[in-house]
Amino acid sequence: MGTPLDSSAAALRHIAVIMDGNGRWAKQRHLPRYEGHRRGLQVARAMVRACAERHIPYLTLFAFSSENWRRPAVEINALLTLFGEAATLLSEEMVNNGVRVVFIGERTRFPVKLQRTMTNMETVTAGGKTLNLTIAVSYSGRWDIVQAAAAIASNGGDFTEDNFNLHLATTDAPPVDLLIRTGNEQRISNFMLWQAAYAELYFSEKLWPDFEKTDFYSAIDDFSGRERRFGDVGKAC
Structure with a gap:
């Protein structure tokens, strides 16, 4: 799953977003x-579009959890x-903008027609080079860890971090740098x-439907001002 953690790395490669507040936004407006x-x-x-403008290569959106x-x-x-x-x-919009779309999660829980629609979107956008967009649907972190462990066990593989990374649903993506x-x-x-595990966390008071590009850029700017130590003592020490 991408490159090893590097305490000197400041580049922002992967943003993950928990898009919370849709229901409350609607309720406030009756x-x-x-x-x-x-x-x-x-x-x-x-x-x-904002990720593409900032040349951030990976974006993961939490659209629907297993608990939903x-x-x-x-x-x-x-x-x-x-x-x-x-x-x-x-x-078509994703193809035109060079966005590669991948769905992760327990896809078999969805109606067959929707599963086919997801697969088709993945197929037609597979050549995208501008942004790798992962959409997590019927997904949970615990499910991801369990299914990775089960896959390794069934193949008789070694339980190492590198091998575990290869069996996660996000095998093609680097670790999350910023979680919003x-x-x-x-x-x-x-x-x-x-x-x-080593992502910088950013919490916004805004409900997702009110979250704007300027808010997104503020989160990125906040990330840029943090020192990522990955267990090291850091420059300030």
Whole structure:
């Protein structure tokens, strides 16, 4: 999974985002919760463009967690419909902008038609070189670790960090450098537990539908001002 950790590395290569607050945003406006998710999709598109503008090669978006299956059926159905519409309508946009899209998570839990739509989007965008966009759906960090361990065990492989990295869902991506969470919550909610072990955390009070490019750039600027020690003493010591 990318290059080894380097305490001297200051480059920002991989941003992961927990897009929290869609439902609350809709509730504040007396709208159905799915309207918050619909608005949140537009914000996600803006963040994709922002990463391309800042030449950040990897972006991972937490779109739907394994725990989200517990939500009311009407909200889940609306989300699945939105996923399908977005994957169909945005494929051409991603191709035109050089964005490679990959979905990670327990994809088999989704309707077969939606699974095919995801696979098609991955296929048509496979040649993208500008940005690697990973969309986590029906995903949890614990699931990712368990499935990686199971894969190694079934293959009779060695349980080393390098081998473990190769079996994670994000095998093609480097470790997370910056993890952003919106919605005024300060937890990582079972997201990329292994990959974000040394990530810098940034929490925003804004709900995801209100999160703007300027907020995204503020998070990046905040990251740039931090000293990443990876267990070393650091320059200040």
